Amino acid sequence: MNTDTDTDTLAEERRSLPELYTAARAEGGKLTVYAGGDFAAQQDGTANAFRAAFPAIDFEVVVDYSKYHNIRIDRQLRDGDLIPDVTHLQTTFDFDRWKALGVLMRYRPAGFGQVYEGFKDPDGYFVAIGTFAFSFMHGTGGGPATPKNLIDPEWRGRIASAFPQDDDATLFLFKKYVDIYGWKWLDALAQQQLRFGRGTNSPGDEVGIGRAQVGVGGYNTGASGLTWVVPQGEHPFFAWGQRAAIFRDAKHPEAAKLYLNWLLSEGNQRNAFKGWSVRKDLVPEGGSIWTIPNAHVDEFIGFMADRALVEWWRQTMVLHLGEARGEPSPGWLGLRPTQQVR
Numbered sequence: 541m542n543t544d545t546d547t548d549t550l551a552e553e554r555r556s557l558p559e560l561y562t563a564a565r566a567e568g569g570k571l572t573v574y575a576g577g578d579f580a581a582q583q584d585g586t587a588n589a590f591r592a593a594f595p596a597i598d599f600e601v602v603v604d605y606s607k608y609h610n611i612r613i614d615r616q617l618r619d620g621d622l623i624p625d626v627t628h629l630q631t632t633f634d635f636d637r638w639k640a641l642g643v644l645m646r647y648r649p650a651g652f653g654q655v656y657e658g659f660k661d662p663d664g665y666f667v668a669i670g671t672f673a674f675s676f677m678h679g680t681g682g683g684p685a686t687p688k689n690l691i692d693p694e695w696r697g698r699i700a701s702a703f704p705q706d707d708d709a710t711l712f713l714f715k716k717y718v719d720i721y722g723w724k725w726l727d728a729l730a731q732q733q734l735r736f737g738r739g740t741n742s743p744g745d746e747v748g749i750g751r752a753q754v755g756v757g758g759y760n761t762g763a764s765g766l767t768w769v770v771p772q773g774e775h776p777f778f779a780w781g782q783r784a785a786i787f788r789d790a791k792h793p794e795a796a797k798l799y800l801n802w803l804l805s806e807g808n809q810r811n812a813f814k815g816w817s818v819r820k821d822l823v824p825e826g827g828s829i830w831t832i833p834n835a836h837v838d839e840f841i842g843f844m845a846d847r848a849l850v851e852w853w854r855q856t857m858v859l860h861l862g863e864a865r866g867e868p869s870p871g872w873l874g875l876r877p878t879q880q881v882r
Contacts, residue, residue: 574609649667690754702737705857784803
C-alpha cells in the first residue's frame with residue numbers, strides 16, 4: 541500500500557515537450573498505451589497526431605473495453621510482465637485501487653494544477669486527460685424532444701442503443717433516465733423494439749448509416765447528419781474525465797511522461813469536444829462541463845466506486861432488456877495484447 545504522504549512537494553513537470561522528447565528517445569524511444577474504447581481504430585486520431593509530433597517514438601496503442609483492460613493489467617502486474625507504460629480507462633475505480641496497491645507512478649504533468657479537482661488525484665497518481673460525454677442523438681429529420689419521449693409510439697423500432705448491461709457508462713445513463721422518468725418509463729422503453737449493439741460507438745454508427753433514427757447511450761461519432769443532443773434544463777446526460785496513469789514499473793517512463801504532458805497541453809485541450817477541456821483555464825462559451833448540473837460529473841465517480849450498486853443496476857437492465865449479445869467490437873485480444881490487428 542502507498543504510504544507516501546508528502547503530497548505538497550511534488551512539483552509539476554518543468555521540462556518542455558522538446559526536452560521530454562529528448563529524454564524519451566534516450567531511454568529507447570518506445571511507448572505502449574492500453575486505452576479504453578470500442579474498436580481498434582478508435583485512438584488512431586490521437587496516435588497519428590502523437591507520431592507526427594514525435595516521429596522518433598515507436599508508439600503503440602491497444603484499444604479494448606476498459607472492463608477487459610483492467611483485468612489483463614492486473615494479471616500482468618501479478619505475473620511481473622506488464623506491457624503498457626500508460627493506461628487511460630473508463631473504470632475510474634481501478635485508479636483508486638491501483639493507487640492503494642502502490643503500482644502507479646506519482647507524477648504531475650505540466651498543467652496538473654489547472655485540471656478540475658474532481659478529475660485528478662490530489663497526490664498525483666492519476667489525472668484525467670479528456671472529457672467523455674454520453675447522451676441521445678438523432679439523424680436528419682429530427683428526433684425526440686427529450687429522453688422521456690423515447691417511449692412515444694413514433695420511435696418504436698427506430699432506436700439504436702448500446703447495451704446498458706454491457707457498459708457501465710451506458711448503464712449510468714439509463715439509471716439517470718429511470719431516476720427521473722420512473723420505472724414505468726423503462727417498462728415502456730423495453731417495448732420499443734430497440735436495436736442493441738455492443739460498443740458505445742454503435743448508436744451513432746446505426747444512426748449515421750440510416751438503420752436507426754435515434755441513438756441512445758453513446759457519444760458523438762462525427763457521422764454526417766448526426767445530431768448529438770446536449771440536453772437543457774433537467775434532461776439527463778452525463779460526462780466524466782477519462783483517467784490516465786503511468787505505472788510505477790513502466791519500461792518507458794520518460795515516453796509516458798511526454799505522452800501525458802502532450803495530452804494535457806493547451807493545444808490538445810483546446811480541441812476538446814464542445815470545448816469541454818479537463819482544464820479550468822480553458823473555459824468554453826457554454827461553461828466547463830463540471831458547471832453543468834445535469835452532466836452528473838461527480839456522481840458518476842461515486843456510482844463507479846460502488847460495485848454492488850453497479851451490479852444491481854446491471855442485472856436490473858438484464859431483467860428488463862435481456863442479456864447483452866454479440867462479439868466484442870474491438871475483437872478478442874487475450875491476456876497480453878501488443879500490436880493490435882486492424
